[in-house]
Amino acid sequence: MAQKDATNGNGATTRPPPTPSPIRFSKFFQANMRILVTGGAGFIGSHLVDKLMENEKNEVIVADNFFTGSKDNLKKWIGHPRFELIRHDVTEPLLVEVDQIYHLACPASPIFYKHNPVKTIKTNVIGTLNMLGLAKRVGARILLTSTSEVYGDPLEHPQTEAYWGNVNPIGVRSCYDEGKRVAETLMFDYHRQHGIEIRIARIFNTYGPRMNIDDGRVVSNFIAQAIRGEALTVQKPGTQTRSFCYVADMVNGLMKLMNGDNTGPINIGNPGEFTMLELAENVKELINPEVTVTMTENTPDDPRQRKPDITKAKEVLDWEPKVVLRDGLVLMEDDFRERLAVPKKAKA
Ligand SMILES: NC(=O)c1ccc[n+]([C@@H]2O[C@H](COP(=O)([O-])OP(=O)(O)OC[C@H]3O[C@@H](n4cnc5c(N)ncnc54)[C@H](O)[C@@H]3O)[C@@H](O)[C@H]2O)c1
Numbered sequence: 001m002a003q004k005d006a007t008n009g010n011g012a013t014t015r016p017p018p019t020p021s022p023i024r025f026s027k028f029f030q031a032n033m034r035i036l037v038t039g040g041a042g043f044i045g046s047h048l049v050d051k052l053m054e055n056e057k058n059e060v061i062v063a064d065n066f067f068t069g070s071k072d073n074l075k076k077w078i079g080h081p082r083f084e085l086i087r088h089d090v091t092e093p094l095l096v097e098v099d100q101i102y103h104l105a106c107p108a109s110p111i112f113y114k115h116n117p118v119k120t121i122k123t124n125v126i127g128t129l130n131m132l133g134l135a136k137r138v139g140a141r142i143l144l145t146s147t148s149e150v151y152g153d154p155l156e157h158p159q160t161e162a163y164w165g166n167v168n169p170i171g172v173r174s175c176y177d178e179g180k181r182v183a184e185t186l187m188f189d190y191h192r193q194h195g196i197e198i199r200i201a202r203i204f205n206t207y208g209p210r211m212n213i214d215d216g217r218v219v220s221n222f223i224a225q226a227i228r229g230e231a232l233t234v235q236k237p238g239t240q241t242r243s244f245c246y247v248a249d250m251v252n253g254l255m256k257l258m259n260g261d262n263t264g265p266i267n268i269g270n271p272g273e274f275t276m277l278e279l280a281e282n283v284k285e286l287i288n289p290e291v292t293v294t295m296t297e298n299t300p301d302d303p304r305q306r307k308p309d310i311t312k313a314k315e316v317l318d319w320e321p322k323v324v325l326r327d328g329l330v331l332m333e334d335d336f337r338e339r340l341a342v343p344k345k346a347k348a
Pocket residue numbers: 038039040041042043044045063064065066067068069070088089090091103104105106107108109123127145146147148202203204205206207
């Protein structure tokens with residue numbers, strides 16, 4: 001390709017995208033898809049990396065600032081010839097030649113995203129702008145992990161993708177939910193204005209091994225509490241509902257979305273709906289029947305009900321979750337027991 005410089009009117013010079021190195025497509029170099037995962041050291045991201053690395057044709061690059069993620073989640077890949085880990089904050093520009101970008105970087109637990117709300121909104125807005133700029137520059141397809149929180153405290157139930165939501169724009173959760181709404185807007189504007197190939201997943205509550213033990217999310221809290229023999233802290237009123245998706249199902253859905261033809265937004269979640277009291281009862285029965293359940297204060301703007309309508313995911317992705325909550329909780333227990341160093345009591 002001819003390298004033609006252009007002046008944009010104020011003396012600054014713009015250049016066309018860099019051409020990939022020819023060696024990349026040589027017969028001696030096997031990888032044919034280079035994939036960037038932002039936030040790949042986190043909970044969902046690291047499971048996604050595991051799955052992407054199973055395909056020997058993939059090279060995977062993770063960019064993460066380790067705010068809520070950890071190198072430990074990726075330890076089996078560090079040093080692998082098809083894997084690279086970069087300490088990078090997505091609020092700063094990044095240039096890497098990639099074919100696909102899974103853009104996950106953002107703290108997800110309410111405790112962490114409220115810890116530094118200005119940083120959270122910067123991550124969602126400037127971080128997504130930077131990743132869209134990268135996608136535009138190198139011609140990559142980009143998938144955003146948006147959230148069911150774009151529906152706010154929903155007045156329609158279950159939530160379809162056509163619902164515009166009920167969000168408090170100035171509340172303590174808005175750095176995250178309004179941040180993700182702007183991120184979705186940016187994705188569509190880049191798609192319409194610059195022809196970028198986009199995919200948007202609206203993820204509903206996801207759980208599984210490798211969640212941070214004390215990150216404050218309800219499933220990780222209850223499992224850690226049950227294993228430690230502490231009371232399960234149900235926040236009031238306890239009748240609020242959530243729908244919990246096992247992480248392997250989630251990763252499968254994200255990859256189908258990335259590699260399919262539909263831009264989304266598409267709800268990806270498990271429609272099984274539980275109150276927090278029901279969740280506590282399930283955890284207690286499965287993990288430690290001796291623990292008690294205690295009611296504690298809630299936080300502002302906590303959504304009262306949430307359940308995905310996944311008709312679109314079934315139709316356009318041929319995807320639906322396979323793991324029911326009670327099975328997933330048991331799969332997660334093993335990982336938490338190992339990390340907490342509390343083995344299961346042998347049955348008498
Ligand atoms: N887990 C869920 O229930 C859920 C639900 C809806 C949406 N999501 C979305 O999925 C994505 C992953 O969630 P998760 O549960 O794995 O969360 P997580 O907190 O475990 O992972 C997020 C990762 O992003 C990294 N990160 C945060 N800010 C960054 C920044 N500025 N630059 C670079 N890296 C940064 C963190 O260090 C971490 O590794 C997030 O975008 C989240 O909003 C998750």
